[in-house]
Each structure stands twice: as C-alpha cells, then as structure tokens.
C-alpha cells in the first residue's frame with residue numbers, strides 16, 4: 001500500500017456510480033498540505049522515475065508541494081479504485097494541455113486539483129468522464145470569483161447559504177467542467193455557465209466529508225453534466241460528472 005501518513009491528514013473513499021443499467025466505481029483522495037514533509041521524505045517510493053525527475057527539477061516551493069501531493073492523491077485514488085497496489089511503475093504524466101494521463105494502469109483516468117492547504121484527486125473509469133476542482137475560501141479569491149459571475153448566476157442558490165460560498169461553488173463547477181472538456185479556462189467563462197444551484201439533500205456518498213455543507217447543480221450549455229459540491233471550513237471541493245450518474249456509498 002502507498003499509504004504512509006496519518007488518518008487526520010489523508011482521506012480516501014471509494015464510491016458507487018449508478019446509471020440506468022450499469023454500475024461502476026470511483027475513488028476520491030484528499031490530502032492536507034501538513035503531510036508534505038512526510039510524503040516528501042518518501043517521494044522516491046511514490047513517484048515514477050519520470051515524475052521524480054520532474055519533481056526534482058521544480059524550483060518553486062508551492063509547485064513542489066502541489067505536484068507531489070497531487071500525484072500522491074492521484075495514486076491513492078487509483079489504488080483504492082483498482083483494489084491493487086499501485087507501484088512506482090504507474091505514472092501520472094501531463095498531456096499536451098496539462099491534462100493528467102495515467103500510464104501503467106489500463107482503463108483508468110484521474111483528475112487532480114490543489115490549493116495552499118490541500119490536494120485532491122478522483123480516479124474513475126476512463127469511459128465515465130469526471131473531474132474535480134478545489135479552492136480556498138479566502139476573501140481575495142472569492143471576490144475575484146464573484147466578478148466572473150453572469151447576471152443569471154448572481155440570482156442562483158438557496159437563500160441560507162453565504163454568497164461567498166455560492167460564488168466559489170459556481171467557480172469550481174466551471175473549472176471542473178473545463179477539466180472534463182480538457183480546455184481549461186482558456187475558453188470564455190460564460191460557456192461553462194451554471195444554470196441551477198441547489199442545496200444537496202441526497203444521501204452523501206462521501207462519508208469522510210459528511211459534516212459539510214453540500215450543493216448541487218447543472219450547466220446551461222452542457223446538459224449532459226452536473227456537479228456536486230462539498231464545503232467545509234475554508235475549503236470547497238466540486239466534482240463534475242455525467243448528469244444521470246447517481247453517487248452512493
């Protein structure tokens with residue numbers, strides 16, 4: 001097993017994805033940046049040779065942290081999903097637009113996101129497109145997020161939820177969709193517009209994030225996708241997924 005650090009810094013959960021006539025699985029890993037030193041000390045046992053060379057070549061501390069924790073989260077999620085040990089032969093390499101490509105495991109994909117305080121990744125079957133995005137709910141960032149909202153998006157959301165969380169939810173929903181589409185945010189934001197946003201009262205499949213405030217919504221121009229959002233403390237995590245897929249434990 002790849003897991004080398006304490007339970008408080010790391011969460012890994014595997015969950016069901018039910019569709020009309022099929023069921024598959026995905027896995028989520030969330031790692032606190034507090035675990036960086038311990039993971040860094042073990043980096044040679046976690047990273048593939050190509051990843052290790054890339055990691056050693058990074059000069060910026062924040063990028064070193066995000067790279068290592070993002071790769072580690074991806075591999076923990078892959079390990080949880082595949083049910084087998086993920087060896088150093090497995091690599092998560094960047095595609096030409098920066099999108100993560102899994103090498104050394106057939107049929108699985110990952111999506112990665114990181115902030116100053118955490119890194120997270122989801123692993124999923126490559127035929128079932130998904131993506132993840134996370135942000136810190138700091139005042140600076142959320143005011144920037146608010147500026148990018150469309151007029152219609154400003155009117156969305158249940159009354160009880162703080163506006164700042166709504167803005168971050170819509171932002172992360174757009175970033176997650178841009179990762180599914182592989183375009184990133186190089187495309188006008190309005191294309192990813194959110195059409196509906198509601199409190200999520202469905203059974204929470206991600207038990208480790210149980211105490212969170214939860215939201216869900218759909219996109220204006222991409223009706224084949226929807227998103228689910230978890231907000232806890234100063235972090236927000238959004239997963240974009242096919243609209244008709246139901247997540248459960």
Ligand SMILES: CC(C)(COP(=O)(O)OP(=O)(O)OC[C@H]1O[C@@H](n2cnc3c(N)ncnc32)[C@H](O)[C@@H]1OP(=O)(O)O)[C@@H](O)C(=O)NCCC(=O)NCCS
Pocket residue numbers: 066067070071094096097098099100111112113114115133134175178179180181182183184185186
């Ligand atoms: C993709 C993007 C939205 C990520 O958002 P972010 O807030 O900067 O960063 P996050 O921490 O949430 O996500 C970063 C992860 O997204 C993934 N990612 C990067 N580009 C991606 C893409 N085009 N599609 C899907 N996933 C992508 C990577 O796994 C990356 O982590 P890693 O570099 O450690 O592997 C943003 O980087 C972007 O818009 N990129 C555009 C890239 C592009 O098109 N470049 C080519 C022209 S120069």
